[in-house]
Amino acid sequence: MRTWYHSWRAAIRIARRDAWRSKGRSFLVLAMIALPIVGVSAADLTVRSAELSTEQSVSRSLGTADARLTDPGMGGAPVLQSPDGNNYAPAEDYEDQPFPDGDTDLAKALPAGAKALEDRLSQAKLRTAHGLLSTEIRELKATDPMVEGMMPLVGGRLPEKPGEVAATAHFLEESGLRIGSALSARGLDREYTVVGSYELPGALDTNQVNALPGALIDPLDKALVADGMPGLSSDTTLLATAPGGFTWNTVQEMNAKGAVVESRAVALDPPAESEVPLYQKEGWGTWEESTAAKAAALAAVGTVVGLAMLEICLLAGPAFAVGARRSRRQLGLVGANGGDRRHIRAIVLAGGLVIGVAAAVVGTVLGLALTFLLQPVLEDAMGKRFGHFDVRPLELLGIALLAVVTGLLAAIVPAITSSRQSVLASLTGRRGVRRSSRVLPVVGLVAVAVGASIALYGSTMTDQFAIVAGGSAIAELGIVALTPALVGLFGKFGRVLPLSPRLALRDAVRNRGRTAPAVAAVLAAVAGTVAVATYAASDDAQRRADYVAQLPHGAVSVMLPEAGGREAPAVRETVQRLMPVDVRADVDRISVGRASCSLWDDDKDCGYYEVVVPKPNECPLNLVDPARPEEDPAARFTKEERRKLADDWRCKSGRGPGIMTDGGLLVGDEKLLTVLGIDDPQAAAALAAGKPVSFDRRPVDTGGAVSIRLVTDRDAAEKAVNAGKDAPGEIKRLDVHQVTGEPNSYGVDLILPPAAAKAAGMSTVPFGAYYSTDTMPSSEQRQKLDGELDNTGSDVDLVVEEGYVSENSIILLSLTVFAGLITIGAAGIATGLAQADAEADLKTLAAVGAPPRVRRTLSGFQCGVVALMGVVLGSAAGVLPAIGLRLTERRQQHDWYQQALDQGWGPGGVPFVPVVVPWATLAALLVAVPLGAALLAALVTRSRGALARREAS
Structure with a gap:
């Protein structure tokens, strides 16, 4: 008795033999179906391998410690936290009293019998083989057993003496240093020896240097402060172990002392939401992806998979039709020997099944092999190590079944077409009369009309x-x-x-x-x-x-906001030497108070200046009522009035990208006009005669002058501004030449000649320079200039205008x-x-x-x-x-x-x-x-x- 099993077995044998005979066509179809399977299976393996178990995630964060204590900056006030410690809030409401602020003594929050290890982080610029590199500095005794797993050693050893450091492999690659090199920090004369390299498994692209506690951050901070530069800020946490670990009850007890805790025990066995006081607080809760969002994500994935399968079927279908055409005599012989239409369909469908199974096997094996071989490349691209090579057979089987289904779907139309052909036509090579479907075009027209209507509605309504x-x-x-x-x-x-x-x-x-x-x-x-x-x-x-271009195309600017501009002359010459400079225009800035102050220095000995905008020229939407300084000025106007004022010249946003100084003011001469591409003989003549030039009419009063307020008392100025008043200070009034036509000045709104600044009794310090170039600076010139500027040790703001670059x-x-x-x-x-x-x-x-x-x-x-x-x-x-x-x-x-x-x-x-x-x-x-x-x-x-x-x- 012949059953469907015997029929399909014969059909598969015929299809396999036919596929082997037509190797070129079979390989083409197999490749089309297998390629997506390779990509999807490799993506599945990568995603699953990159996912960390709770134990692996905790080990990367805590090593072998039981917990990490963090200071929330609330002065020891009780806090409430989420089980993972990522979210926290004060335990009390501070609506009618000052919000808690200050440091927390983490050591006092530890339970009795606990041991702690300090982990301190800061950021500084370290000297490298190329110049300076902003690097994360970590002070942690990495040889302590608690740190095991957090900083796996790549080469050398971990630091054991105050003069030794270890660095991440990424830092050594970026800096051009190696184990045994001498390392120094900007502002610190002392050198350290690099004795080893390590990696951070969860952040491979981090530039970090590790030293023993107290060996690097404090000496560098003192050196910077002594040199008149801002000191370092740092964050300190505590790694801790305790008998019995840190349970959720222990964590809450430590919360009451003002500490936020990441606990290994809580991560492995988290409490129920009802046991988390933070989640019961009004305005807090757990935010999980909604059902609708999940459905939308699944729909998107399903759509992509469906379109991919449709594309493969459309491409592979004709290829199966090629095989059916070439095998029509063979199919005719099947019919002549008693086979009916279902046998013909089975043979052609078996071809899709054979190719689909082969594509599933080949695609899955290639996906596995490629992911395994490319694991280091994938880890580097993601910036983190795999937890482990995670192979999930059921998921891979589901992906492989897509190949089988796709092969069968692609063979359906050729199978039906072949089964409808008469035995005589198959044996003689005649194709008979073929009629096109009359239903399909109608369905297509309806779909086009409905789809276009939906798209039109969506885009217009x-x-x-x-x-x-x-x-x-x-x-x-x-x-x-x-x-x-x-x-x-x-x-x-x-x-x-x-x-x-x-x-x-x-x-x-x-x-x-x-x-x-x-x-x-x-x-x-x-x-x-x-x-x-x-x-x-x-x-x-x-x-x-x-x-918005910062400069004319090919122009260069260099600014130094720090250290009173003492490095500006050397930087100007460096750019002049390494760039194809045509015209150079040196610029200074106004200095108030101590000459060594940086542009952003808020020390009490460092004042600042303001370009005063006359009251009639101020935008009414920005005018603060001194009687109600907390009120939004725009709230005093109706919607129609606000619309009208938005088009007022006083309220329009500034032109150009803006520059560092207040009011866009620079101290310079007529060469600056040349570099900025402004052809205005009258403005050039005014600068040559020592008269300031303004490109913005808002600070110009009715007498054709601008006023500059010099503020020396920062505390008094802050109090006045908070009260809605002008800051106290001496005002310098200078006649200016107002440029008409509003040319693009690239954020420079006011140019003050050095002679005018001197005559008004205002001090200036070097700030930088603007350059026009003969040719667009090349990449090699840029790299060399960056290296030279790094070697100066200055915080330089360099701009080379390349114009819009399409991505x-x-x-x-x-x-x-x-x-x-x-x-x-x-x-x-x-x-x-x-x-x-x-x-x-x-x-x-x-x-x-x-x-x-x-x-x-x-x-x-x-x-x-x-x-x-x-x-x-x-x-x-x-x-x-x-x-x-x-x-x-x-x-x-x-x-x-x-x-x-x-x-x-x-x-x-x-x-x-x-x-x-x-x-x-x-x-x-x-x-x-x-x-x-x-x-x-x-x-x-x-x-x-x-x-x-x-x-x-």
Whole structure:
């Protein structure tokens, strides 16, 4: 008795033998199905391996310690915390009293019998082989058993003496140092020896240096303070062990003493939410991902997987059809020997099953092997070590089943088509009469209409991107369903074409069963590419329009806000020597108080200045009522008044990027105008005559002068400002030349000649310089300059204006290449199928005297026709979602702008949200890709086919 098992067993044997005979076609389909499996399985292994168990996570944070104590900065006041210690709040409400502030004595919070180890972190600039590098400094006795697992040793040993340090491997690589090198810090003459390297498993890209407690941070802090520079700030935590560990009750007892605790015992056995007082506090709770968010994430993943499977099926389906065409005589023999339609379908479906299983095995094995071999590369890319190589068989089995399902789905249409063919047609090679489906085009038209309507509604009536994306996806699927009918419309162009392309087009139209899937595959790939490319080009145009240059193109500026500008002359000369400088304009800044003060120094001996804006020129939206200084000034106006004031010249935001000094004031001469590209003879003449020049009319009073207030008493100034009054200080009034026309001054609003500053009795200190260049500085020049400036030991703010640099060019190129490869691959499959179908026609052409090159030419045009049809339809389908998304963004940004106007300020004018079609990308797809596909197909096709012979009767 024959059962379905025996039928499928025979079908699988036939399919396996056929796949082995047609190795090229089988490998192509296997590769198409296996590649996504490789990627998904590798991603699954990477994600699972990167996930840490609770024990592993705690070990990286605590080593072998039982807990880590952290100071929340509340002066020892009782706190409430979450079990992991990441969230905390005061235990009491401080609505009518000052909020607690100050340090907490962590040692007093420890329970009796506990042992503690201090872990202190700070940040400083260390000298390297290249210059200076901002580095995290850690003082922790790393040889203590409590630290085991936190800082695994890579080479050498851990520090054992005050003059020794260890460094992370990443720091040694960045700094150019190695074990045995001498290490010093900026501001400290003492040198330390690097005796070892280690890594932080959870942060491999961290630049960190470890020293013994008290060996580096305190000496460096004292040296910096003695040199007049800001000292170091540091954070100190305690690693602790105690008999019995730190239970949740122990943690709460320590919370009552003002300490926040990360406990190993609590992490391994967390309390219930009802036992966490913080979660019972009003306004607090646990924030987990909502069901809707999870459903949306699953829907997104499902959509991506579904589209990937659809793409593979569209590409692999014609390839299975090729096999069915080449095996039609074999399938006919099955029918002649008593096999019915289900046996024919089983044989073709078995081909999909065989290829799918092979692709599943190959893809999964390759995914495992690649992830294992590339583990160090993946860890470096993620910046953390794997917990362990985590292989989850059920997940990998599910991923592998996708390959099997995809193979079966891709073989369904060829199986049905082959089973419908009569035995006589299969044995004689006749294809019979094929009729196109009448239902599919109707379904496609409805889907296109519904999808386009949804996308139009989403882009014009709502701000929801999901509606536009969903409508566009429905419309694209509708176009895919319309593909057979659209292929038929292309046939009308055949009458104007020469012989070979006319034959190719007619063949494609007559055999839509093999042409339509390939065209649909190209359509899907090109539509996605065009959609992303259009959106990227539009976004790029918006970013280019919004880009604010800091200087004219190719210009250079260098500023030194610290140490009273004492290093400025040396820095100016360094830039002059290493850059292709044309014009150099030195600039100074006004100094109030001690000359050695930095620009940001808030010491009581360091004052500051203000460029005074006259009351009539101040924006009413910013005027504080002295009687009610806490009130928002804009609240005094109606919505209509705020909209009107937003367009007032007094309330418009400043032009340019802004500079460090108050009021955009620099002390300089007419050379600064040349570097800034401002061609104004009157302004140049005014500066040469010692008269200040203003590019902003707000600080200029009715008498044509500006006032500069010199503030020496910071405490009195702060009290006055808090009361809504002007800060006390001497005011210097200077006549200025007001520049008309509002040229782009790149944030420089007021230029004060040195002679005018001296005449007004204002002290100045060197600040930096501006440079125009003959040519754009090269990357090598920049690197050399950065190294030289690092060696000066100064905090230098260097700007080299390179202009807007597009970040999308590589994206557009990658998309074009991707779409081109998909297009050529799909067109090549369709061409192979066409050659299998048209073998008899080609032999007939040869018999009537057609030259051998006709075979090659016809093959090329067949491939080009499929590619061209797919690219044209895909380009049309891809523009729709991009336009819809951009229109939605335009509505959204205009709404934000209107809300800003309602509040009384306009963020830089009406938003510019253009829709730009990437014509270069479209041209490459419409011209280069079909032409390349045609040429490639023509080159790989033989001019002469096999000799015809009579079939055995």
